[in-house]
Amino acid sequence: MPSLTDTIVEVLPNKAALIDRAYQVTVAAIETAIAQRDRATLALSGGSTPRPLYELLAKADLPWEKIYVFWGDERYVPQDDPKSNARMTREAWLNQVPIPTENVFPVPTSADDPAADAAKYEETLKTFFQTQPGEFPALDFVLQGMGDDGHTASLFPHTEALDVRDRLVTVGNHEGEPRITFTVPLINQGRKVVFLVAGENKQDAIAHVFSTAADGHDYPSKLIEPANGEHWLLDAAAGQGLPKPFNPNDL
Template sequence: MSKHIEVLPDTGALIQRSLELVLEKLRQAIAERDVATIALSGGSTPKPLYEALAQQDLPWDKIQIFWGDERFVSHDHPDSNARMARQAWLDKVPLPAANIHPMPTDDADPVDAAAKYDRELRQFFNLDRDEIPHIDVMLLGMGDDGHTASLFPHTEALQVCDLLATVGNKDGQPRITMTVPIINESRTIIFMVAGENKQNALSHVFSPNPDTSTYPSSLVHPEHGELWWLLDQAAGANLPQA
């Protein structure tokens, strides 16, 4: 694993550095494989990144969009991660509709929805049952409780290793989330973390022997890919690396 920790002066610098890194990795993937795959995160932190990506000149037909997690709401709901990404970025560039792969949330049962996304991933990447795809860019955030994607502390989703997508649980509310194995097989993982309220969780995640069940972000440690922690000064102020 190649691990990098950068503490940026403010959120503006965090977004700019994230943009540089995402563009570099997307272009590298296209140059090497003629396609780039990226899994998006939700929340407020990445929205300015998506707005910046909407201004870029990229070979959009070669970029495939996935999501790391999604709230179990309709795609036009204000809380939808897909809706946010479409409004900030995807609807503003000539991305073919077939290149956008939102998590299904119209099923009555979230288990069925997660299984449907698992099948879509396996079909897109042409996988055998026991194979895990290598997504080029995995964007992640971290909550002040240490969760990432919809992998929340002390939930069953943390233990799921035989699926690519499963049901996450946020205070009894279902989510759809990619699982730890597919996240860790990504070629490049980028955490974007902002805010003073993240300091405590970061101190636990970066400790020598983190409690992975209590701080799920510490489960992210790719064996082969790159791991980037991009923090603003407020989040990273108390880290030894800062």
């Protein structure tokens, strides 16, 4: 289970309150990063849960020229495909704000070779962050979702991607379909890693992720252990999966 002392768990009464709180946390992380480093680097997630967050961020008054956007994972489809995480984020948020085009780094998916595109995205990250060999860059804000099987990003149970420790980006696999995904060590390097989880269908996974008995290969979200701890934002339905009694101080 998450065990680092800086981990935060918040259970919000409903989905609307969850999104409002996620907005506050996201904006605060962006403002802190800009105050400290004069830029904010974000890794975004896909799925239905963060879309209303993105729609809310589209109305925010932020210094967009100092914000740089990456994606923690992507389906291996063209960027204009309805399943594309980048397309969803653009429609809900990025196309609505004056963020410079050169500040947005979608995952490449056009080589007809997932491994080649994963390597290309890794080089994009290394070039942007000017990393040294063997170094993992620290993104300022990493947004994570969680599936009802406990996966996060495109790190699915019992897949090879879970054990990749020498790369920033690798190829994930979901029911035979390739995905491109950040690796566990890259996510763990994030300065602020936020899980946004909603729905009663997540209760079983939450119970296992916060259990000392479950294994990270069964529930990959358990593998995310950033040095600064995670910040979990759950709606009341998902929060029913937390151990009872639950005391965040026990983490």
